[in-house]
Amino acid sequence: LYWTDRQTRAIYRTVVGAGSATTSIYYSTSSVPFGISLYDTSRTGGTNRCSSSNHGCSQLCLPEPSKATCACAYGTLHSDGKSCKVPDEYFLVATNNAIRSVLINETGHDLKDVLEPVWLDGSNSATSVDYNAKSKMIYYGDTTGQIVEVSTDGAQRVAADGLGVVNGIAVDWTSDLIYYTDSSHDIIGVVYASGGPKKAIVESGLDEPRALALDPTDAMMY
Numbered sequence: 703l704y705w706t707d708r709q710t711r712a713i714y715r716t717v718v719g720a721g722s723a724t725t726s727i728y729y730s731t732s733s734v735p736f737g738i739s740l741y742d743t744s745r746t747g748g749t750n751r752c753s754s755s756n757h758g759c760s761q762l763c764l765p766e767p768s769k770a771t772c773a774c775a776y777g778t779l780h781s782d783g784k785s786c787k788v789p790d791e792y793f794l795v796a797t798n799n800a801i802r803s804v805l806i807n808e809t810g811h812d813l814k815d816v817l818e819p820v821w822l823d824g825s826n827s828a829t830s831v832d833y834n835a836k837s838k839m840i841y842y843g844d845t846t847g848q849i850v851e852v853s854t855d856g857a858q859r860v861a862a863d864g865l866g867v868v869n870g871i872a873v874d875w876t877s878d879l880i881y882y883t884d885s886s887h888d889i890i891g892v893v894y895a896s897g898g899p900k901k902a903i904v905e906s907g908l909d910e911p912r913a914l915a916l917d918p919t920d921a922m923m924y
Contacts, residue, residue, distance in 0.1 A: 710727075712735070757772065758784045826848070883911035
């Protein structure tokens with residue numbers, strides 16, 4: 703494996719999977735190196751341990767000189783060393799450009815996603831997020847006045863639109879209702895997850911309402 707380092711102005715190399723102890727400087731230069739690629743006119747064939755059925759790995763297969771190792775881009779590696787699993791509990795985080803998922807007990811600035819991020823198209827920002835454990839659907843509100851449904855395979859569907867800025871949503875999994883705050887119109891409304899007409903249920907006494915929390919079993923909203 704070869705890579706460039708612009709701070710030291712060098713190309714480094716190491717044996718994949720051998721660890722940092724075998725890392726060495728392959729080439730030094732007075733200019734700043736960026737990209738690197740191997741040019742070889744005979745490089746048209748060949749196989750490695752990942753070439754056949756991905757070595758049985760459900761996601762990533764990392765070939766090494768004497769073996770291959772399975773790894774997970776999302777989720778965590780199962781005890782079988784081959785498959786990746788999604789934990790039962792994790793945080794859903796709404797950011798300006800994506801819905802991310804991170805482990806509850808994980809800390810640090812570079813958190814690993816449990817699920818593949820739901821990327822937004824750049825024309826809006828996610829402002830709120832909730833999850834329906836019954837239907838396995840994720841819902842997020844955005845700055846364009848939409849509530850969007852995301853399925854487990856990443857497909858997105860607009861559940862409601864024509865709203866103001868949706869700064870808070872809360873899903874009632876017992877009835878498939880979505881409660882939302884609309885800070886542009888100072889209301890709290892409700893709509894079915896499947897779509898349909900919207901209804902404002904709190905229209906007075908609010909000043910830019912934001913976060914919502916729901917207790918469906920006791921019919922309480924906070």
